[in-house]
Amino acid sequence: MLYFAPWKTTVVTLVILIGLLFTLPNFVPESVRLDANGEPKGVFTVLPHKTINLGLDLRGGSHLVFQVDMDEVRQERLENLQDDARSALREDPPILIAGSPAVVEGQVIVRLSRPDDMDRALERLEELNEPITTAAGGQGMTQTLTINQGDDDRTIRLGITEAALDAVRQRTVTQSIEVIRRRVDSTGTTEPNIARQGEDRVLVQVPGESDPQRIIDLVGTTARLTFHMVEEGITINPDGTGRTPPGVMILPSERSSEPYLAVQRRALVTGEQLVNAGQAFDQNGQPAVSFRFNTSGARSFAEATTQNRGRRFAIVLDDTIISAPVIRSAITGGSGIIEGGFTLQSATDLSNMLNAGALPARLTPVEQRTVTASLGADSVARGETAVLIGFGLVIVFMALAYGFFGIVSTLALLANILLLLGALSGLQATLTLPGIAGIVLTIGMAVDANVLIFERVREEYRLGRTVTTAFEAGYSRALSAILDANITTLIAASVLYMLGAGPVRGFAVTLGIGILTSVFTAFVFSRLLISTWLRMARPKSLAM
Template sequence: MLDFSPARKFMLSALLVLGVLLAIPSLLPKTYLDQLPDFLPKETINLGLDLAGGSHILLEADGSQLAVARLEALEDSVRKAMRRAEPRISIENMSRSEGRLSFIVPDSSQIDLAREQLLPIIANNATGSRDWNIQVVDGNRFLLSPASEGDEAALDQAMDTAKDVIDRRINAVGTLEPTIIRQGDNRIVVQVPGIEDPEALKELIGKTAKLEFKLVDDQADPEETAAGKARVGSQILPYPEGGGSIAVRRLGGISGDKLLKADPSVDENNQPAVTIQFDSEGGKRFASMTQQYTGKLFAIILDGQVISAPRINEPILGGVSQISGSFTSDEANQLAISLRSGALPVDLKVVEERSVGPDLGRDSIERGALAAVIGTTAVLVLMFVTYGRFGLYANAALLINIAMILAIMALAHATLTLPGIAGFVLTIGAAVDANVLINERIREESRRGRRIVQAIENGYKEASRAIFDANITNVIAAVLLFLFGSGPIRGFAVVLMIGIVTSVFTAVVITRMWVSGWLKRKRPQELVI
C-alpha cells in the first residue's frame, strides 16, 4: 500500500502543481490578471450576487394571457383539422367566450367524424391525459373547455420554456453565471451578478419577442379600423408610439418560432435593421405565402405591435427577410438577441426588483477570508504540535486542498456565494479529520508493537475504510442539498462537494505518497508521532 511507482509519483505531483497554478488566477487582483501572458490559465471563480453585487428580479407569468393564446392556437388547429378531413367538414359560428371554444357542425352526419378529428388535438401525448374536454350540446354544437390537467401542464411547460429563453438571452450579452430558478407555479427568479442597473436587463428579459407575419385585411373600413372595430376574422393592431392602427387577418400567417437566425444589419437606407432567416419549413411557408399573395400588404408584428406593413412586390424565396423600423443600433442588437433566443411563451411582469451593491460583498469576502486565515492557522499549529512530521504532511495537504478547491471551481466556472464561503471555511476545518484518523490509527498500531512500516501501512489501510464511508455519506447529503436546495443552499453544497473530494484525495493519497518517500529515503529506526 506504500509502494508508489515513479510514473504514479510523477502523475500525482503534476496534478498538484496544476491545481496550484489553476488556483493562482482566482487569488490575483484583476489588474495583475490582465497582465498575465495568454498561454497561462486565467480562469477565475465567479462571485455570486451577494458578493459581487448585481440585480435581483422576480418575474410573474400572466396566466390569463396564456389561456387566450391556448384558445387561439386551438381555434387554428380545429379549422385546419376540419379542412383536411375527408370529406371536408363544414363548421359555422366559431366563437371564443368564457374561456371555451364553440362551433356548429350543420351536417349531423359528420358529428362522429368531427369528434374523431378533434381527439388528436385535445390529447396530451406527454402526460397521457386531455388538454381539453369535449361536449356536444343541442345535437350539433361542440364545446371545447380547458381541462385542469391541461392548464397545469401548459403553464408548467410555458414556465420551463420561459426559463430557458431567459437563460439564452442573458448569456447572449456575455453575462456570466446568472442564477435563474423557478419559484412556485408561475414565477421565475433572475439574479445577475455584476449588473447594478437592472433597466437594460429588465427590457431584455421582459420583451416577449413574439414575431408574426400576417396579411393585412385590405377590405377593412379605415374609419372602423380607426375606431377599433374589426371585421369577423380580423383584428386591430397598433403601430408603436401612437402611429395609428391597422387591421390584419387574425388566423394564418407565419410565426417566428421557425426562425433559424437573426442578426443586426442595415437596410437599403443604411438604417439599423435585423436580418432574419427561417429554417427549411419556415422558409417554404414564407415563400408560399409571398407567392400566393404577391401585390398584397403583409404586417410584420412584434409583441402585438405592427413594426411595418410592406407590400409583397415579388415572391421572397430562400427564407431570408429583413425587419426595419425606427431602430437604434442598440435596439436592433437587442431585438436580434431576443429573436435568436426565442419568444417567451407567456408575458412576464416584474413584481420585485432589487439592486445589490458590492459593498456588502466586499465586507463578506474580507470577513470570510479572515475567518479562513484564522481557522487555517489554528489547524496548522494544532496539527504540527500534535503529530510533528506527520502533522506537517497534513498541513501541506491542507494547503494544497485549498488550492485544488479554488482550481476546480475556476475550471467549472462555479459561482462563489456567501454560503459558499461558509462551506469553504467548514471544509478547511474538516479537511484534516482524515489525517487525524490516520495518525491516531498509526499510533495505535505502533503501541501494539508493530514495526514502523507495518504500523504506517495498517494505519492508512484501516483508517481509509472509515474515511471513505464517512465522506460518502457527506457527499450524498451535499448532492441532495444541491438537487433540492435554492440558490444559496446550492452554493454551499457545491463548495462542500468539491471540498470533500479534494480533502480525501490530499489527506489519504498525497500524504501517503509523501510518507512513503520519507520511509524510503530516511529508513527511520523509531516512529515519533
C-alpha cells in the same frame, strides 16, 4: 505501503502543479490576464486564465421573479378550440351553425342552425377530445375537453378540463424557463440561476447585471415574430377601432405617422421558421436586425413577395407592428433586415430574443431586487476572514497536537485548498456564501482524515512497531474509516446537488469537490511527504 514508484511521484506532483496553474488566475489582476476585448494575453494565452465565478450574493446583480400569464394561455387555448370547432363542423357533410362559435365566460359556445343536427355535431366535436395522461404516475387518463348540450336543443358548450389546464401550465412554465435560459445565456452572463418558483412563477438571478430593467425587457418580451400583408383602404378610427372584413385585424404600429394598420390575420411567415437573427446596419448606417428563414420559410416568403409587388407587408412583434416596408421586388434569398429605429443594444437584444425563440406566454415581473456590489464585496471579505480564521486555528491545533507531523498535515491542507480552488476555476463553478461554508467544512474534514491517520500511527508505535512499520500500518488501517466517512458525505452532497437549487447546489458542489481533494491530499499527498521524510531522515524513534 509507503514506497512510491517514480511514476506515482510524478503523477502526484503534476496534479498539484495543475491545481496551482488553475488557481493562479484568481490572484492575478484582470488587467494582467485579459486585454480590452476580454481575451487572454501574455502567458495566459497558453496558461489557464479563467477565475472562479462569484454568485449573486457575492458579486451582486439582479434578482427577479416573473409570473406566467396563465389567463392569456387559457384564452389562447379557447380561441384555438373555437377555430377547431368551426373547422370540424364545416367538414363534409357540413353542419350549419348560426353565426360563428364564440368564447363566452371561459367556454366556447356553438349554436346550431337546426336542432336535428345536435347528435351529429356532438359526435364530430367529440373527435377533438383527445385523452391525456394524468400526472399521478402516468396510469390514469383524462379528457381535455368538456362537451355538453346547452340550455336549448341548438346550443353546445365546450370547455377545457382542469387536468388539461394543469398540463398546459406545467408545459408552459417549463418552456418559459428554457427560453429564458437561452436568452440570458446569449447576453454572456455567467451561471445565471433560473428555476421554477411555485406553480406559475419563474425565479431569475443574474450575477453581475446591475440593471434589472434590461433583464425585464429581455425576459418579459414574448418575441413572437410574424409577417403579414397590409390591407389598404380600411378606415381606422384614432382609437384603433374600425370595421374590418373577415380575416383582417387592426394592430398598433410603432410609427407615429401611422399609429394603427390593418393587416391580414393569416401570417405569411412566423418566427418558428427563423434560422438566425443578428444585429446589422441598414443603408443609412442605422442599427437594424438581420434575419434568415429556413427552407420552408424562404419559399413562403419568396412566393408572398413575388405575388405582392408594390404592396406593403408588416413585420409584427408581439402584436405590434415594428416595420411596414413596401415590396419593391421579390425576396427570394430567404433573408433580409428589419428597420425600426433601433439602438445597438436594442438590436442586439431583439436578435438574441429571436434566436432564443418565442415565449409560450407573457411574463410579468412581480418581484425585483438589486444586490449591490458593496454587499457582495463585504460578503467576500467576511468569507475570506472565516476561511483564514478556520485555517489558522486548525494549523495551531495540529502543530500543538502532532508537532512536525502537524506541519505535514498543514502542507496537505494547503494542497487541498489549492486543488479545490483550481477545480472550481477549471469547472467554472459558481461560488456563493453557502459554497464558502462548504470550503470551511472541507478544511475540517481534511484535517479529520490526518487525525485518524496520526492517531492510528501512535497506537501502532506504542504496540512496539518501528517508525516505518507504524506509519505503514497507520495509513493502511485508517484508509477504510476515511473512505467510509467521505463516501457517506459525498452521497449527501450528491443528493443536495440533484434535489437542491441555487445556493444549495453551490454548497453541494464545493463540498463534493472538497471531499475528493481531501482524500487525495490527506491520504496520497501527505503519505508522499511522510515517505520522503522517512527515506531521508531514517528516524529511530517517533516523537508524536
